[in-house]
Amino acid sequence: MSTNKPIPGMAGANFANAFDLSTLKKPTGEAVTPTHGKPVTQENLVADFVAKSKECVVILLAWSTRSAQAKEILETLGKLEIADKNTWLLGVVDIDTQPQVAQALQIKSVPVAIAIIGEQLLPLFESVPPADQVRLVINKLLELASQKGVGSAPEGPAEIPMEAEEEAAYAAMEKGDYKAAKLSYEAWLKRKPNEQVAVVGLAQVNLMLRIDGLDPVLSLKNAKDDDLTSQMMCADIEIATGNYEAAFDRLIKAVKSFSGDDRDKVKAHLISLFNLVDPTDPRLVKARSQLASALF
Structure with missing residues (x-):
C-alpha cells in the first residue's frame, strides 16, 4: 500500500x-x-x-x-x-x-x-x-x-438529500413568508448548531426581513452618520444590492465612531453580514482585516 x-x-x-x-x-x-x-x-x-x-x-x-x-x-x-x-x-x-x-x-x-x-x-x-x-x-x-480502471465515473451530479428544515425554509421563501423560513432555519440550527448552510440561510432571511418595505433610494439619501440604526439599515440595503464594499466601509467607520454597547452592536451586525459573502471574496478579506485593525 x-x-x-x-x-x-x-x-x-x-x-x-x-x-x-x-x-x-x-x-x-x-x-x-x-x-x-x-x-x-x-x-x-x-x-x-x-x-x-x-x-x-x-x-x-x-x-x-x-x-x-x-x-x-x-x-x-x-x-x-x-x-x-x-x-x-x-x-x-x-x-x-x-x-x-x-x-x-x-x-x-x-x-x-x-x-x-x-x-x-x-x-x-x-x-x-x-x-x-x-x-x-x-x-x-x-x-x-x-x-485507473477502478469503478466508474459519476453518472450525474447526485445531490445530498435536503434536511426537513431546509425544505420547509425553501418552501416558505418561495411564498415570500420569511418569518416561517426563519423559524425553520432556527430549528435546524438548534438541532445542528454547526450547519453552515443553515447559518447562511438564516442570515439571508434575517436580511430580507430587515429590508422588507424599505425604499432603498430614500433610506440611503436620508442616512445620518450619528444614527446607528440608520447606518445598519443602509448597510443591509447595500449588501442586498451587491454593493459589499460600501456596506463594509460604512459599518467599519461606525465601529470606529461608536463606543460601548453601540460599538458591540454594529460589530455584531457587520459580522452577520460577512456570513452572506463568499469567504474568498477579496472585498470580504479586506473588510475582515480592516475590522481587526479598527478593534485593536
Whole structure:
C-alpha cells in the first residue's frame, strides 16, 4: 500500500480546523457505533478496505465522538454514499477504539478523510468543508478512479438529500413568508448548531426581513452618520444590492465612531453580514482585516 500526494484542490485548505488528538478529552464511556459507514478495525483494514479499493473508491474517515466536527462530516459523507447508491465505500476509523489503525494511517487529528484507489492512499481533507465541496471532491475521486480502471465515473451530479428544515425554509421563501423560513432555519440550527448552510440561510432571511418595505433610494439619501440604526439599515440595503464594499466601509467607520454597547452592536451586525459573502471574496478579506485593525 503506497501513499500518493494529495489530489489538487482536495487537500491543503483549512487544516487548522482539524482537532489534534492530544487536545481531545479522553472518552468517558464505550465507543458509539457510527450512524454511517462501515467500522474499520485492525483486523479488517486490509481485507475489507485496501483490497476493496481495487474494485471501487474507498474513503476512510477518522473520527471521534468527542469531535463535533467529525460527527458533522460523517453525516455528510454518509448521505453522499447513499445518494451515490453505494458505488464507493465509506469506512469509519474510531480513533478511540482503534489507535493502531490511526497510527498505521499516520492520523494525528480528527476529522481526517483519506481515499484509497487501487491500494494507493490519497489525502483528502483535515477539516469540515461545505457539503457541496465534498460532493465535488468525491466526483473528482470517482473520475480519477475510473481513469485507473477502478469503478466508474459519476453518472450525474447526485445531490445530498435536503434536511426537513431546509425544505420547509425553501418552501416558505418561495411564498415570500420569511418569518416561517426563519423559524425553520432556527430549528435546524438548534438541532445542528454547526450547519453552515443553515447559518447562511438564516442570515439571508434575517436580511430580507430587515429590508422588507424599505425604499432603498430614500433610506440611503436620508442616512445620518450619528444614527446607528440608520447606518445598519443602509448597510443591509447595500449588501442586498451587491454593493459589499460600501456596506463594509460604512459599518467599519461606525465601529470606529461608536463606543460601548453601540460599538458591540454594529460589530455584531457587520459580522452577520460577512456570513452572506463568499469567504474568498477579496472585498470580504479586506473588510475582515480592516475590522481587526479598527478593534485593536
